[in-house]
Amino acid sequence: MDPFNEEDIKMYFFENRLKTFAGWPFDEDCSCTPENMAKAGFIHAPSENSPDIAMCFFCLKELEGWEPEDDPEKEHRSHSSSCQFMALKKKVEELTVEEFFKLQKERHKIIINKTGNDAISKFEEAAKLRRAGIVKTAMGEE
Template sequence: MDNIKLMISRFHAFDQMYSYEKRLQTFSDWPFREDCLCTPEQMAKAGFVHCPSENEPDVACCFFCLRELEGWEPQDDPRAEHIKRTPNCPFLLMQKDHSEMTLADYLHLSKERLSLFITKLSHMRMAHFRDSVDTAKKNIQKM
């Protein structure tokens, strides 16, 4: 359930992250700076927000599709890594910069973002329910 709460929290917090500048600001403690492909600028351009944890200082999450990636290496290309794991992320497929978006573009993307979130949340809740059912079955069989 903690993963579900985290995803819901990120969905709401990332609502303001359509802006490249806002995403870039989250990378103030990013461990990769120079002589790397995964610089803060490239990470933000690929839609990522820096979400470090105590154990993982290089966790980045797409503000749009909520794909979380960690274990970055200096030669990793953020856009290529994002596309490899989420080829249909509407943010990546968008051919416009945030500053060029119309209201219709924003509304369309907002609808897509909400749809992705609901789908992902539903899958997580179904997996949690399946785990609960499996645990209950095992407990009943032990009786």
Template sequence: SNQAQKMSNGSDVHAMFVYSKRLETFLGWPYVSKDGAKCVAEKMAATGFFRPNPESEPDLARCFMCKKEMEGWEPNDDPHDEHRMHSSKCPFLHDKGKDLLDITIADDIKLFYVKEIQSALKASEKFLAEFNQKHETCCDELKN
């Protein structure tokens, strides 16, 4: 449903594929370049991050692609380095032979499909693990 695609702040999850929409979530972000900070709003958004709940969790950032959440940002934290360190397999970071801001519509579509495939794989892995657990339980019961 449409409601399922909404974040708690009312933003559309799919809108977070767009840099300018991610950047909008950083309004009021405390780190700015004039203070020498590296984790400025523009770099956060360019690296795939958005703020899902700016009112209740002001320094929580989530990657739109891998869903990695990070908080406790320090001014000298580089968003790209932190993202790569904590979510090294994020497709958004690996699909780049170019600047993170030079994403084409075709790139977005490719990332969208990669994300959907990852979600489906995770759901099937969870289902398979639950199925195997139930199978083992049934087998044990039959043996007894």
């Protein structure tokens, strides 16, 4: 992970997060507008079945099932209370280089943990299926 990678750091900035909300189902007369979502650190990450998935670019928490009255900051804090991006006391543009690198280090830890946990889950699922196949063979069910 290159801490200077432009793709890796561009989502720290509101404008870049806001650009991801093309096609967001809520845009006016509600709390979860694209602007409020982006302010709360979210990027729009829709799937085929769920057009309203939003993910924090920093803590990687995904939330869906948004209602017009949902406050993005409150939802983010309630579902990911330890998100350090939400805990920032100043704008990203005002961070010192040291503060930014500490933040980026924490973000990389989150990414590594998520990647590892996803790989473990896939392995465990594959092992479960393999085990079931072995049991079937041993029982003469195939």
